[in-house]
Amino acid sequence: MSQLSSLNLVAVKKPMHQPAIVIRRNKLSSHLWEQIQLAKGQLSGTPFVLMKFRSIKDAHTGVRKQVEAPKRIKPWWFKTEEGKVCVSIRYGSWTIELAKGKPSIQVDSAEDLIKALETVKVAVEAGDLDAQIEVASAGLRSGFKR
Numbered sequence: 001m002s003q004l005s006s007l008n009l010v011a012v013k014k015p016m017h018q019p020a021i022v023i024r025r026n027k028l029s030s031h032l033w034e035q036i037q038l039a040k041g042q043l044s045g046t047p048f049v050l051m052k053f054r055s056i057k058d059a060h061t062g063v064r065k066q067v068e069a070p071k072r073i074k075p076w077w078f079k080t081e082e083g084k085v086c087v088s089i090r091y092g093s094w095t096i097e098l099a100k101g102k103p104s105i106q107v108d109s110a111e112d113l114i115k116a117l118e119t120v121k122v123a124v125e126a127g128d129l130d131a132q133i134e135v136a137s138a139g140l141r142s143g144f145k146r
Contacts, residue, residue, distance in 0.1 A: 024133050025124055028091055032121040034073050035087075036114060043110045048073070077113055080106070085113050089120055089129075091136035096129065 034050060041048030050071040057064050077087040086104040089096045095103045098120075105116050123129055 020137075021127075021130050021134065024091075024137055025127065025130070028089075028124050028129075028133060029121055031090070032117055032124065035076050036117045036121065038073055038075055039077070039110060039114050039117060042075075043114070084108060085110065087113060087116060091133055092140045094136040094139050096132045096136055098129075098132070 037048045037050075050073060051068045052071040053066045054069045055064050056067055076090055077085050080086055084106050085108070086106050088104045089098065097103045098105065105120070107113050107116050120129075124133075
């Protein structure tokens, strides 16, 4: 019991369901983390490869099996004619407007790109972009209705 006495024990249970906005916030935050790692990899010259599991069917036996495959991550940034880097924050196939009529962030270099992505990630985790995430999510869901 002496080992457990050094721990801070509490009577808190894990919630059964998270609110939808928290799930969406976490989803966008994880995609922003991928973009940050991709930008850091391009800056340092080392490739960033994230692996995922895919289910394939064996042609000879007909049995399905799980194989690891690299996840394709498309960069959210592009270069302008002036040589500056612009990044658009995406939720699924929708681009999130960070301000009215302004969906992109313009930065001068790749180092500034990483800082901008980290700033947006902190804002997403703080709940500053909940309204924009909700609009994008509703737009995505409307595409699946018949």
